Amino acid sequence: xxxxxxxxxxxxxxxxxxxxMERDYQHFNTAExxxxxxxxxxxxxxxxxxxxxxxxxxxxxxxxxxxKINDSVxxxxxxxxxxxxxxxxxxxxxxxxxxxxxxxxxILPKIxxxxxxxxx
Numbered sequence: 001x002x003x004x005x006x007x008x009x010x011x012x013x014x015x016x017x018x019x020x021m022e023r024d025y026q027h028f029n030t031a032e033x034x035x036x037x038x039x040x041x042x043x044x045x046x047x048x049x050x051x052x053x054x055x056x057x058x059x060x061x062x063x064x065x066x067x068k069i070n071d072s073v074x075x076x077x078x079x080x081x082x083x084x085x086x087x088x089x090x091x092x093x094x095x096x097x098x099x100x101x102x103x104x105x106x107i108l109p110k111i112x113x114x115x116x117x118x119x120x
């Protein structure tokens with residue numbers, strides 16, 4: 001059976017995997033692909049499906065412990081989501097073009113209304 005810490009780590013990765021599979025349904029469009037992905041997570045945790053099933057059953061019989069584990073996982077997921085959002089915001093900020101940093105040859109000349117009419 002998995003310890004509380006092992007269960008928390010595995011549950012965290014399984015929740016992420018389920019989210020990935022739900023969002024990337026084109027790559028996880030069969031039960032076999034989904035099972036293979038979960039199997040890789042078990043391998044990474046040096047856990048078997050049988051250990052997972054036994055542990056999940058044991059913890060669900062002790063719902064107070066399971067809920068504490070689940071709350072810890074939820075906090076970790078929320079923390080990670082905030083980290084990712086901050087990273088994405090920094091990335092978006094870097095993608096914004098500041099006209100002051102452009103070379104003069106890339107800056108369009110300021111054209112007044114009269115000049116625009118003459119060109120048309």
